[in-house]
Structures are given as C-alpha cells and as structure tokens.
Amino acid sequence: MWGLALSTLRYRRSAFVAGFLAVFLGAAIITACGGLMETGIRLDVPPQRLAGADVVVTGDQVYTLPKANPSDEDEDTQWGTLPERVRLEASLVAKLGQVPGVKSAVADVSFPVVLDGAPVTGASWPSAALSYRIAEGKAPAGAGEIALGGGGHAVGDEVEVAVRGEIATFRVSGLVTGAQAPGVFFPAGEADRLSGHPGRIDAVAVVGDVTPEQLKGALAGVPAVALTDDDRGLAEFPRALTSSESLIVIAAVFGAMAIMVAMFVVAGTLGLAVQQRQREIALLRAIGTTPGQVRRMVLAEAMAVSALATVIGAFAGFFVGRWLFDRLVGAGVVPAEVVFRHGLLPAVVGVAVSLLTAFLAAYVTARRAANARPTAALAEAEVPAYRGLRPVRRVIAGVCFLGGIALALVTVLFMSGPLSSSTAGPAVLVWVLGLALLAPAITTALVKRVRLSGPMGYLAVHNARSRALRVSAAVVPVMLATGMATANLYMQTTQLDATERAFTDSISADAVLTSADGGLPAGLLAEVRKLPQVGAEGASELVTSTAYVEKPHDNWQREEGWPVQGVTPEGVARTLTLRPDQGNLADLRGDTIALEADHAAAIGDGVGIGDTVTVRLGDRSAVELKVVALFSARTGAEKFLVPAEVLAPHTTAGAAPQILVKAAPGTSSDELTGALAGLAGKWPGVVAADRAALTAGHAEAQQTQAMVNYLLVGLILAYTAISMVNTQVMATARRAREFGLQRLVGSTKAQVIRMMTLESLMVAAFGVLLGTIASLITLVPFAITIGATPFPSGSPMIYLGVVAFAVLLTLAGTLVPAWQAMRDRPADAAKIAAAL
Incomplete structure (x- = not known):
C-alpha cells in the first residue's frame, strides 16, 4: 500500500499541493508559536552593565497573592509580577561581602536622566566598572564628576544633566567604552543622592567563586533573588519579567487557535481529496482490495505528504517566529533586551502536532471511504449522496453548542473588562466547530431553498444540490475565515472603544504636563x-x-x-x-x-x-x-x-x-x-499638552497593544484564507471532464464561467451566513459585558470588508482554475479521468 500510495501521488498534483500547503502552513504557525513560548519561558536577558558580576542579587519581583485561608494547603497559590522595581537596603552589600568565596560585592543604582535633550540611563560607576572601562580620562570620584559612554563630549567638558526636571552641571572626568556603554555614570554617593531613593539600591553585583545557594544564608528574610548567566539581565531590565507572561499567554492562545484551525483545514482538504478518489477506491474494493488495505493506502499517502510538509514547515516556523517576535518588540510588548530563543523543542512539537492532526483527519476520512460498499461507492463516485449526519457528529456538535452557551453565560455573568476576551475568544471557535460538524445538513437545507433563473442558474443550483457534501466542504473554510475575522476584529474594536470611553469619561482635565x-x-x-x-x-x-x-x-x-x-x-x-x-x-x-x-x-x-x-x-x-x-x-x-x-x-x-x-x-x-x-x-524634559493629546496618547498606547492581536489573528486568518482558496481550486480543477462534456452539448466558455460564478457565490453566501451567526453569538455577550449594549463597537466597513474579502477569494479560487480547466478542447477534456 505504501508503494501504491507513493506512485499515485504524482498523478494527483492538485490534491498533493493542497494537502502539502495545508499541513505546511499549520506546522509553520504552530512552530512559530512554540518559539515565542520558549522565549517567554527561558526569558534570556543578557546583562550589560552587570556582565562582569558572577552573581547579581536583586529584589524579587514575583509576589505571592494571599490566600483566603493561609493554612489551607489545598487552596491554589497565585503569583503576580510587581510593576515597580523592588529595591534593597544598602546594608545588604556589606552582608554579602562577608560570605566565603565572595571577592567583592558592589551596589548598583540606576535611574533615568536627560542629557542633551534625550533620555538616557544614569548609573553608579562602581558596579558598571565590572564590565566597562575608562578609555580616556579617569573614573568619576568626587561630587560634580561624571563619566559618559557616548554623546560626543570630551574629557573636561561641562554638561547639564536633568534628573526629574532638576538641572545640575557636571564635569566629564572620563569616557567609557564597552559592549553596551552608552549612559551617564556617577560616583556612588552622587548616584545614591540623585536616584530619589537614598539608602536603597537596585542590585548587588557579586564577584567571586560563589553560587546562589551559598548566598541563601545572607539573603534569609530578604525579598531578593540571586541571578546568574543571562538571568542577570533581569536586574537591569525588570520589565522583561512582565513580557515573559505576555509571550507565554500570546503563544498559548494563538498556538491553540492555530491547532484548531489546522484541524479544520487539514481535515477538510484531505476529506475533499478522498471524496474525489471515490471511483478509484470503489474500483479497488471491487477487485478484491480489503477495507484495511484501502485505509492503509489513504493513510500512507496522507502521511507521506504530511511528513514532508511538516519538516519544511517546522524549518520555516523559525523565520515566522522571529518575524513575529520582532513585531512584538517593535510594538513595545517585549523589551528589545530579550533574546529570541527557538530551539529544537518547538520544531519537534510543531512536527508532532501537525502529523497527529493529519493522521487523525486522514484516519477518519480513510475509514469512511474504506467501509463503503463497492457498488454503492461506484454509483456515488461522481455524485456523492448525502445520507444524513452520523450520531457522533451530532453529539459532538451538541457538546460544542452547549459549550458555546456556557462560555456566553460566563462572559455575561462573571467576566468584566479585558478579562471578557478570555472566554469570548474561545467561544467563536467552539461555535464554528459545531457549525462545521453540521455543515452537510445545513448546506443541504440551504441549497434546497435556493432558486435561480436562467439555464446557468438552474445548472448551478442542480450542481450544488447534487454535490451537497462537496459544497459543504467548500463552505467550512469560508465560514471559518468570516466567523473568526468578524469576531476577533470587532472584539478588539469594542474593547478599544470601551477603554477609551472609560478613560475619557474619567478625566475632566483640559491639559497635562509630562516628563521625558x-x-x-x-x-x-x-x-x-x-x-x-x-x-x-x-x-x-x-x-x-x-x-x-x-x-x-x-x-x-x-x-x-x-x-x-x-x-x-x-x-x-x-x-x-x-x-x-x-x-x-x-x-x-x-x-x-x-x-x-x-x-x-x-x-x-x-x-x-x-x-x-x-x-x-x-x-x-x-x-x-x-x-x-x-x-x-x-x-x-x-x-x-x-x-x-x-x-x-x-x-x-x-x-x-x-x-x-x-x-x-x-x-x-x-x-x-x-x-x-x-x-x-x-x-x-517637561512637556505641556492639551486634552486631545492626553486622550490621543492613551488611545495610541491601547492601539499598540491591539496591533499585536491584529497581527496574530491576521496570521491565522491568512492561513485560513489560503486554505479556503486551496479547497476551491482543488474542488474546481477536478471538474475538467464535466466542463468538457458540458461544452460538447453546446455550452460556451462564458456560460460555464457564469454557472461557476453562481456556484461560488452560493458557497460564499452560505459560508458568510454561518460565519456571521458564529461571530454574532460570540460578540453579543462580549459587547453586553464590555459596553452594556448588545451592539459591538466598530465601523460597519470592517464587516463589509471581511465579506468582500471572503467573496473575492472564493470567486478567485473557483473561476481561475475553471478557466484553466477549459483551455483544452472539449473533446480532449471529456476524456480526462477523474484523477489528475
């Protein structure tokens, strides 16, 4: 069966390309999300100013939330990340310096300053001296002296430095060089005075042959952590801790979404490919091939394509993940100091998940095809009969709808603010899954009610009714793209509108003063x-x-x-x-x-x-x-x-x-x-702005966060859209023989194109209708929770754009291959076998 499966692939170019693209894109996106998650979990932040320290002790930014009953060990423990820098007492430096094996312990203090009109980092020189050196002049020692890591100044220059709006004049005692030297460096006493937190320090740079475990005694009772290797950078950039959680959540949410979409797309593509081989499978059964052999052949063909696609997709996933990470850095969600890490594990997971998805989809499809009676399969090879939904599909669809209702109730009754998206987001996938399972029945019912005038209209309706199963396979990607796009885009616009209104309504000020x-x-x-x-x-x-x-x-x-x-x-x-x-x-x-x-x-x-x-x-x-x-x-x-x-x-x-x-x-x-x-x-550094600038600044910050979601949702939708076109192309290309026969009996190319246009418009209409239903069921509870109204916020042009996009892609995926299929003479096209 493996040899037969591999030998037939070259005669099924459209099915091969369709299956390859579906699995390839799914593996690439899943692997990319895995890379983002690995980056968030590892959170490598290479140190800069403190790179010369063997161990860096800094305040613990992780806070354990209090329990309702502290003595209850069964109650879940929750943690939060503190947003402000947790500083330490300066007396800890001497205490750490006395630990055996410690050669030196130096306090580190940093704070923002303004030099030459630009915000830079001010820091204490003694800790920076562990990694940087004086290239010219001498280290700052007395009051009024500083060392600069850049800026075009010379030794002996007098410069003005602003700290929290207060200006002071300093003399440049030296110029600093190093891998990451830009900044303003002060003597320890000056840094302590200017930091705004006298007697408290940011971190302790420890030099010596010592491990974090050996420092535990000196840190007993102190809310501090000892960091080594690339974790030392967290002492300089504590904001990176928040980005860790953001990366993990983003990767988990959109990775799960990508897996669910991949299941839809791969299952639909493989299912359509097997439907188009029904005559071949029926003939194999008629000459004595057993159901088990048919299953193995279909599985072998699907896994051969999937194995190649997942390996290449996992490799491409690294570049997709890197591109996504750079966009997150550009949006300010992740600090630039965090290093993107994409090891072997995300690729292995991407390959494994994609292969498992392809296997399950192929197994279900192969089982259905292998169990069909040869005579019945031959009779239905050209026009598969719809025999109703299987009980399993009905049960799973019912569970999905119950889950969607439960998520809607939770959204309305228990969620508030931004948290509402945590239940509303998965809800659209649940509704889409339920509707997809019922798609053959829904499509059959809808097609029966369609009436179109004219010969080509009659043929289009007749084709849709006789090919209800294939039409439903084409409707599902359209529904998926429409439903996900509409729901996710309007959730973002509704959330943004509610946040902006809440901020605007809470401020009655006419102007604002801010500091650089x-x-x-x-x-x-x-x-x-x-x-x-x-x-x-x-x-x-x-x-x-x-x-x-x-x-x-x-x-x-x-x-x-x-x-x-x-x-x-x-x-x-x-x-x-x-x-x-x-x-x-x-x-x-x-x-x-x-x-x-x-x-x-x-x-x-x-x-x-x-x-x-x-x-x-x-x-x-x-x-x-x-x-x-x-x-x-x-x-x-x-x-x-x-x-x-x-x-x-x-x-x-x-x-x-x-x-x-x-x-x-x-x-x-x-x-x-x-x-x-x-x-x-x-x-x-002090700037005055009017109320419009105040609200615009807040809106811009919110829009930046939303852009991340737009980006990731857009990537999933692009995958869905490509798969939608993929399905339409594969379904249409298989009808070259039908087009040839139709032209032999008198139809012109224009008439065939008109018929296919009407068919594709029906597919688009059914998909848009179901996608709209799925999105509305999701958006109404979300809008009620966010804005106390059942109507989501956002321009109607968003929905019209989504619909136009879905319709145009469906038309393009149908008409282009239909035109290509009619390039041959009608007599030659009529001789084309069902398998290409």
Whole structure:
C-alpha cells in the first residue's frame, strides 16, 4: 500500500499541493508559536552593565497573592509580577561581602536622566566598572564628576544633566567604552543622592567563586533573588519579567487557535481529496482490495505528504517566529533586551502536532471511504449522496453548542473588562466547530431553498444540490475565515472603544504636563497652581501603578493586581470626574485610600469609611491605609485612589510622571496650554499638552497593544484564507471532464464561467451566513459585558470588508482554475479521468 500510495501521488498534483500547503502552513504557525513560548519561558536577558558580576542579587519581583485561608494547603497559590522595581537596603552589600568565596560585592543604582535633550540611563560607576572601562580620562570620584559612554563630549567638558526636571552641571572626568556603554555614570554617593531613593539600591553585583545557594544564608528574610548567566539581565531590565507572561499567554492562545484551525483545514482538504478518489477506491474494493488495505493506502499517502510538509514547515516556523517576535518588540510588548530563543523543542512539537492532526483527519476520512460498499461507492463516485449526519457528529456538535452557551453565560455573568476576551475568544471557535460538524445538513437545507433563473442558474443550483457534501466542504473554510475575522476584529474594536470611553469619561482635565524621564520636579505643582489660568484647585498630580489587597482578604483579587492612582486632594475634584458615594476625596491626605464601592464590599466582610486595609504596593512595600471615600466605577474599571505623596515614592521613577490641569473659569484651552508651555520651558524634559493629546496618547498606547492581536489573528486568518482558496481550486480543477462534456452539448466558455460564478457565490453566501451567526453569538455577550449594549463597537466597513474579502477569494479560487480547466478542447477534456 505504501508503494501504491507513493506512485499515485504524482498523478494527483492538485490534491498533493493542497494537502502539502495545508499541513505546511499549520506546522509553520504552530512552530512559530512554540518559539515565542520558549522565549517567554527561558526569558534570556543578557546583562550589560552587570556582565562582569558572577552573581547579581536583586529584589524579587514575583509576589505571592494571599490566600483566603493561609493554612489551607489545598487552596491554589497565585503569583503576580510587581510593576515597580523592588529595591534593597544598602546594608545588604556589606552582608554579602562577608560570605566565603565572595571577592567583592558592589551596589548598583540606576535611574533615568536627560542629557542633551534625550533620555538616557544614569548609573553608579562602581558596579558598571565590572564590565566597562575608562578609555580616556579617569573614573568619576568626587561630587560634580561624571563619566559618559557616548554623546560626543570630551574629557573636561561641562554638561547639564536633568534628573526629574532638576538641572545640575557636571564635569566629564572620563569616557567609557564597552559592549553596551552608552549612559551617564556617577560616583556612588552622587548616584545614591540623585536616584530619589537614598539608602536603597537596585542590585548587588557579586564577584567571586560563589553560587546562589551559598548566598541563601545572607539573603534569609530578604525579598531578593540571586541571578546568574543571562538571568542577570533581569536586574537591569525588570520589565522583561512582565513580557515573559505576555509571550507565554500570546503563544498559548494563538498556538491553540492555530491547532484548531489546522484541524479544520487539514481535515477538510484531505476529506475533499478522498471524496474525489471515490471511483478509484470503489474500483479497488471491487477487485478484491480489503477495507484495511484501502485505509492503509489513504493513510500512507496522507502521511507521506504530511511528513514532508511538516519538516519544511517546522524549518520555516523559525523565520515566522522571529518575524513575529520582532513585531512584538517593535510594538513595545517585549523589551528589545530579550533574546529570541527557538530551539529544537518547538520544531519537534510543531512536527508532532501537525502529523497527529493529519493522521487523525486522514484516519477518519480513510475509514469512511474504506467501509463503503463497492457498488454503492461506484454509483456515488461522481455524485456523492448525502445520507444524513452520523450520531457522533451530532453529539459532538451538541457538546460544542452547549459549550458555546456556557462560555456566553460566563462572559455575561462573571467576566468584566479585558478579562471578557478570555472566554469570548474561545467561544467563536467552539461555535464554528459545531457549525462545521453540521455543515452537510445545513448546506443541504440551504441549497434546497435556493432558486435561480436562467439555464446557468438552474445548472448551478442542480450542481450544488447534487454535490451537497462537496459544497459543504467548500463552505467550512469560508465560514471559518468570516466567523473568526468578524469576531476577533470587532472584539478588539469594542474593547478599544470601551477603554477609551472609560478613560475619557474619567478625566475632566483640559491639559497635562509630562516628563521625558518619567518624573516631574517636586516644585512644579506649586508653580502650576500659581498660574492665573489654573487656580489653586485646578491641578493634581497623577501617579499610576498596581497594588494588591493583603488584609482583609480580597475575594476579587487577581494576578494582575488592581490599578491604583495617586492624586492630589486639592485638585482631584476638578481634574477627575469621579464623585464619591460616601466620604470625600479631599480627605485623601496621609495614609488614606478611596475604593470602588462594589469592590469594597468584596474585601473581607465588606469595608467602609473609617476601616483600614493593608495594601501591597508595586515595589513590595506594605502600607496600612484608612478608607476615606467610596465611589462608583464602570465594571472592569475598578481602581484605588491614594494620595500622590504616598504612591510616588513606591514607583520606579520615585516622582509623579504627570500633572493634570483644569482651566480656570473664563480661560480657553489655548490660553491654558500656552501658559503651561511657557512654564514647562523652564524645566528640561517637561512637556505641556492639551486634552486631545492626553486622550490621543492613551488611545495610541491601547492601539499598540491591539496591533499585536491584529497581527496574530491576521496570521491565522491568512492561513485560513489560503486554505479556503486551496479547497476551491482543488474542488474546481477536478471538474475538467464535466466542463468538457458540458461544452460538447453546446455550452460556451462564458456560460460555464457564469454557472461557476453562481456556484461560488452560493458557497460564499452560505459560508458568510454561518460565519456571521458564529461571530454574532460570540460578540453579543462580549459587547453586553464590555459596553452594556448588545451592539459591538466598530465601523460597519470592517464587516463589509471581511465579506468582500471572503467573496473575492472564493470567486478567485473557483473561476481561475475553471478557466484553466477549459483551455483544452472539449473533446480532449471529456476524456480526462477523474484523477489528475
């Protein structure tokens, strides 16, 4: 059977190419997602400034969420990644230096600065000296001295460096060289003073013949981790930890989607190929071939094609994965310092999954073909009869529909905000799978109700009715592409619209001041309030971070933590639209907090005005805060409000990054922006912008995140679209003999093309209809959860574009091969066998 299968492949070029492309593309995408997941799991971040250290000790950015019952070992433990740098006490340096085997332990401190108008990294020279060297001049030693890693300055030059808007003049004592030397390097004392966190350090660079295990004693009770090899880079770029989770989630979600799509595409392609060989298989059965031999032949042919396709696809998957990774880096989802890793494992998984998918699809198809009676198979070779759905298909379809209903209910009843996509996303695949299983029955029912006028219309309808099984095989890819594209695109636009509206509705400020280095000068807020265009209560600092509730237990706690905003009590009422249901936001002074009312009820047995909650801030610091106000917020937009002076010191920048400004009565937006621009010019790196720029900046950030999803969904849809054309080409190319006979009895080429146009339009219409149903069943619950309306947000042109794309591809995949099939003379075409 293997020899027979291999020998027949060369006579089935269309089936071979179709099957090869389906498996090849699936293997490439699955392997690419595997590479992204491996990169996220390994998270190699080569060190730069700390490359000379053997071990780097830094704060532990992973936070273990508190349990409802700490003594309950059966309760799941959850972890979150802290968003701010977790700093260490400077006294840890001496403690680590006393560990046997340690030659030296050096404190590392880094912070953003502005040099020559551009933001760069400022760092302490003693730790950088482990990896870099002074190429000219000498190392910075005294106050007022710095060393530069670039910028075109010379030794002895005096340069102005801005830190959080404050300008200081330094003399260049030396120029630094090294693999990654750009930056500004300060003496240890100056770095400690300028960092904004005196007495606390970012990391400890340890040199010596020592392992992390040997340092455990010195680190007992300290929230720190000891890193070696490429993990040392995490001490310099802690934001890479967040990208690890993002990469793993992205790879898992879209890898699973790719596997499901591959199952559809491969099963449909192989099924159609076997249907077109029904005469051959029936003849083999008639001359004595057993069902087992037929199964082995079909399986051998499918696996021969799949084996070649998966190996080549796995190789191509490396380049696809690298391309996707570069797009993620460009979108800011992954820091540029993370190294893309694609080892052998993703390729093995891609090959194994693709081969298994092809085997299962081929086995089911071969079993059905082998079990058919030879005489019945011969009778149905040209026109396969539809004998109804098998019970197994009905049961699986019913399970899919029940699963889709369950996901819809979970989305509406239990999900909120961005989390809604975690159930709405899989729902469209479940509905599409269920509809695909019922496609033969649905297509048969739809075709019976179609009426077209004219001879070619009659023939098109007759062909569709007599070939219901083959029509359903062509409808499924169209449905898959339409349903997935419509659902995923409108989920993104709905989510973006809801996020932008929530942000816009929460801000009443007319302008904003921001800083290039992430922190504004301490005295800037007071200067803003002195402006006649603003007034004493028209400005508020805005600090954003993430926090966790430790005590009482938060029943709504999640791994991502809760958004927390630091505000100024005097200006919060005019710059934000939040209005308290209880208490007063003006009381946000000292260790206080304002909570969303429904969330407050879910903390412990419910907390209210005057109660105290323990909150773990983004840098791992725990603070006890008194509740002074409760407010209402849109579902999915819950957050905390605390005084900016409480939150800012616990952020990486250590200062407020924004000041929201409301114009005084009678002051226009242009007058306010002009006054703020004049004030901002006194501080380097400080920028004034109007409300439109504020909302546009937020929308741009959200759009950047959405672009990642558009990219990955687009890749899956491109695979589906190619497979859709693939199926149409294969189905049409097999009808050359039919076209020849039709032309012999008097039909012209134009009439045949008209007939095929009508047939392809029916296929497209059925596929678009089913895809629309699947997407609507998914989008309505999602839209209700996100925007409190059953109508998703987004332009109707998105749907029209998807429909036009599906129709055009279906027409192209049908008419081009039909025209090619009619190049021969009718008499010659009529002699073509069913197998090509």
